[in-house]
Amino acid sequence: xxxxxxxxxxxxxxxxxxxxxxxxxxxxxxxxxxxxxxxxxxxxxxxxxxxxxxxxxxxxxxxxxxxxxxxxxxxxxxxxxxxxxxxxxxxxxxxxxxxxxxxxxxxxxxxxxxxxxxxxxxxxxxxxxxxxxxxxxxxxxxxxxxxxxxxxxxxxxxxxxxxxxxxxxx
Amino acid sequence: xxxxxxxxxxxxxxxxxxxxxxxxxxxxxxxxxxxxxxxxxxxxxxxxxxxxxxxxxxxxxxxxxxxxxxxxxxxxxxxxxxxxxxxxxxxxxxxxxxxxxxxxxxxxxxxxxxxxxxxxxxxxxxxxxxxxxxxxxxxxxxxxxxxxxxxxxxxxxxxxxxxxxxxxxxxxxxxxxxxxxxxxxxxxxxxxxxxxxxxxxxxxxxxxxxxxxxxxxxxxxxxxxxxxxxxxxxxxxxxxxxxxxxxxxxxxxxxxxxxxxxxxxxxxxxxxxxxxxxxxxxxxxxxxxxxxxxxxxxxxxxxxxxxxxxxxxxxxxxxxxxxxxxxxxxxxxxxxxxxxxxxxxxxxxxxxxxxxxxxxxxxxxxxxxxxxxxxx
Numbered sequence: 001x002x003x004x005x006x007x008x009x010x011x012x013x014x015x016x017x018x019x020x021x022x023x024x025x026x027x028x029x030x031x032x033x034x035x036x037x038x039x040x041x042x043x044x045x046x047x048x049x050x051x052x053x054x055x056x057x058x059x060x061x062x063x064x065x066x067x068x069x070x071x072x073x074x075x076x077x078x079x080x081x082x083x084x085x086x087x088x089x090x091x092x093x094x095x096x097x098x099x100x101x102x103x104x105x106x107x108x109x110x111x112x113x114x115x116x117x118x119x120x121x122x123x124x125x126x127x128x129x130x131x132x133x134x135x136x137x138x139x140x141x142x143x144x145x146x147x148x149x150x151x152x153x154x155x156x157x158x159x160x161x162x163x164x165x166x167x168x169x170x
Numbered sequence: 171x172x173x174x175x176x177x178x179x180x181x182x183x184x185x186x187x188x189x190x191x192x193x194x195x196x197x198x199x200x201x202x203x204x205x206x207x208x209x210x211x212x213x214x215x216x217x218x219x220x221x222x223x224x225x226x227x228x229x230x231x232x233x234x235x236x237x238x239x240x241x242x243x244x245x246x247x248x249x250x251x252x253x254x255x256x257x258x259x260x261x262x263x264x265x266x267x268x269x270x271x272x273x274x275x276x277x278x279x280x281x282x283x284x285x286x287x288x289x290x291x292x293x294x295x296x297x298x299x300x301x302x303x304x305x306x307x308x309x310x311x312x313x314x315x316x317x318x319x320x321x322x323x324x325x326x327x328x329x330x331x332x333x334x335x336x337x338x339x340x341x342x343x344x345x346x347x348x349x350x351x352x353x354x355x356x357x358x359x360x361x362x363x364x365x366x367x368x369x370x371x372x373x374x375x376x377x378x379x380x381x382x383x384x385x386x387x388x389x390x391x392x393x394x395x396x397x398x399x400x401x402x403x404x405x406x407x408x409x410x411x412x413x414x415x416x417x418x419x420x421x422x423x424x425x426x427x428x429x430x431x432x433x434x435x436x437x438x439x440x441x442x443x444x445x446x447x448x449x450x451x452x453x454x455x456x457x458x459x460x461x462x463x464x465x466x467x468x469x470x471x472x473x474x475x476x477x478x479x480x481x482x483x484x485x486x487x488x489x490x491x492x493x494x495x496x497x498x499x500x501x502x503x504x505x506x507x508x509x510x511x512x513x514x515x516x517x518x519x520x521x522x523x524x525x526x527x528x529x530x531x532x533x534x535x536x537x538x539x540x541x542x543x544x545x546x
Contacts, residue, residue: 023477025260052387056508060495071480071493071508075387075403082480103390106516114224129217129545139225 007048007079015039027081036085037095043072043083044100050076054101057108059115061141065089066117070097087117096122114139181205187530189218195292195534196541198515202527209530212522214515220545227494227505232258232472233332235505240326242490242507243543246285248277248317249485251330256411256481257492258332262472269462270334271412276455277320277329278412278483279448283354284313285486286441286448289538293438294365296535297374297528302365309357312350319343332472334465344456354449358442366442375438376429379521379533383432389520390513393488395537398424398440399432405484417454419447434536441538471500487511487538511543 008020008027017035021028031039043051051072060067070083087094096119098105108119109128116137119125127134135146145154176184188199197218203211223242227235239254240247252274259266266274291306314324319340321329329335365371381391383399396403404421406414422443424436474496482491488510497503514537522533 023479026480054390055489055491056390056493056506058493058504058506060504069493075401078408101390102388102520103513103516106512127217129220131217138222 010048011042014042029081029083031083031085033085033087033094036083037097039083040070040097040100043081048077049079050074051079051081052076052101054097054103054107057104057111059111059117059139061089061115061139063089063141066092066115068094068111068117092117093120094118095120098122113137116140178203182210189215195539198534198539198541198544200530202530204527207526207528209522209525209527212519212530214518216515216541216544218545219542221542223546224505224507227502229501231500232502233470235502236331237326237328239492240328241542242509242546243485243487243511243540244325245288245540246281246486247325247327248274248281248329249483249490251327252278252412253481253483253485253490254492255330255332256483257479257494258472259468260481261474261477261479261494261496262332262469264333264468265466266334266412267463267466268413268460269338270464270466272455272459273335273339273464274330275412275414275417276339276452276459277317277327277335279452279455280313280317281327282448282486283445283452284310284317286445287313289486289535290361290365290438290441290445293532293535294371296531299365299371302361305357305360305364309354312353316343316347316350319346331465331468333468334463336465338464339459344459347452347456351449351453358446358449361442366439372428372435375434375532375536378429378434378529379525379536380430380433381517381521385517385520386432389517391488391517392510392513393484393486394440394444395437395510395514396488397421398436400424400426405482405489411481411483416458417451419451422447434532437536437538473498473500482508485510487514487540487543490543507546509543509546511537511539511541515539515544 012018015031015035015038017032018039019030043049051074053073053075055071055073057070066087066089068085068087072083073080094117096108098108106128108122109125111117112119112125113127113130114137136143147154178184183204185202185204187202189197199215201213201215202209223238226238236251236254239250242250287306287310291303295303317327318324321327321337381399383401386396386399400423402421402423407421422440424432424440426436428435475498478495480491480493482489490510491508493506494502495504522530
């Protein structure tokens with residue numbers, strides 16, 4: 001299935017701000033933030049697409065902005081695509097899509113935990129993998145780990161002293 | 171974050187199960203709200219095995235990340251190797267020779283057997299029958315011996331490389347595998363009599379926590395858990411990778427033989443049937459092993475610009491995929507791991523409502539959760 005096929009033209013007519021790209025035999029649909037939820041809903045509910053399976057969603061930190069990626073697949077029509085949207089890096093807020101795919105619930109919690117992206121209308125937006133009192137979002141490129149966590153140092157000196165070359169030979 | 175038992179009112183109680191609990195297959199915690207013996211609500215608390223493998227992927231070179239992929243899912247580490255190697259090969263257009271593909275499939279299928287043996291061995295142990303576990307582990311030990319001969323390690327193999335595999339099969343590996351397959355066929359018969367047709371086991375797990383295909387897809391369930399709901403979908407068949415299109419095998423799906431379609435028994439029997447198919451595949455692979463090189467030409471330093479790729483394989487726990495984004499340097503810009511257990515545990519809250527506490531353990535075991543794959 002390539003970008004030029006009729007059903008993708010139909011998609012472009014519906015969501016006119018979207019652009020289509022093809023990378024390593026995968027179609028990328030780029031949308032603007034205000035069209036994100038309509039585009040996802042259209043892909044999930046339209047009879048020609050029926051994208052019922054959210055493989056994963058993730059964030060890419062491009063230092064000046066975030067890129068949010070939704071990887072979708074349909075068991076019925078065998079179509080596959082990635083929907084991506086650019087969002088601001090400061091105070092990022094995106095609409096939650098857990099009502100379209102319940103799988104998004106945990107993925108969004110993970111993104112909130114590791115990148116600090118806030119999803120509006122999420123039923124339970126809490127840290128998923130890290131402790132609730134952790135400071136910062138570690139998958140951001142500018143993340144600096146805190147020195148101590150609950151009184152325990154997060155760094156450790158290497159106790160193994162490697163022999164110098166001369167000691168090693170003798 | 172309270173690990174003490176809470177008395178909510180004179181009827182309800184909030185219990186803490188885990189993180190160190192023998193039935194959670196790793197370090198997993200469940201906050202269970204109970205009403206007597208019944209579960210009203212269960213909230214999984216994950217992250218105890220979080221090592222931020224995705225961040226490590228940004229810090230090391232493409233080749234250097236390969237040993238870390240073993241640790242994503244240490245029960246079937248070869249398939250994680252395979253998924254990552256495929257993703258990079260797709261991105262950098264690296265060809266894998268045919269013998270390399272065959273050795274990869276051989277390692278994958280042996281690993282699938284080893285992983286499913288853990289799954290179906292620990293399942294009855296979690297609900298009170300210890301004997302099958304010992305039998306399953308005996309067979310798994312033989313597979314570990316074979317894999318040790320193949321790559322030198324017993325648990326974290328690091329066998330595959332970008333472009334192929336690291337070692338060719340040693341002498342007598344083929345004959346030893348054939349001996350193993352003969353013994354394994356006897357074990358499978360034994361297993362049917364011991365477990366699959368065991369009335370006590372069937373009554374314990376049939377009709378329990380049935381999942382419909384619609385729910386399974388909506389929650390992103392993959393692999394044997396998805397096929398147990400009756401959906402015929404297997405990446406090896408539907409989007410063939412390596413040389414799976416040259417093998418003759420079937421995709422077992424749940425039939426609801428002993429109860430409702432998609433119940434705990436279906437998830438168990440699908441894995442048993444899958445082991446039979448894997449044994450069949452291993453026989454075909456070692457009979458038709460092509461000659462030639464085992465690894466293709468891959469650059470020492472891979473540098474790709476403005477591209478990304480996603481590739482997945484059918485791991486023992488379903489689709490395991492790596493989404494890799496390149497930025498022109500020798501390291502990846504972002505590595506995202508899509509794992510089957512993550513989807514399975516996110517569904518637990520929905521399916522484990524109104525069951526007995528003892529059944530919760532059976533449900534966790536039937537989903538074949540592996541904690542490091544959830545936390546990554």
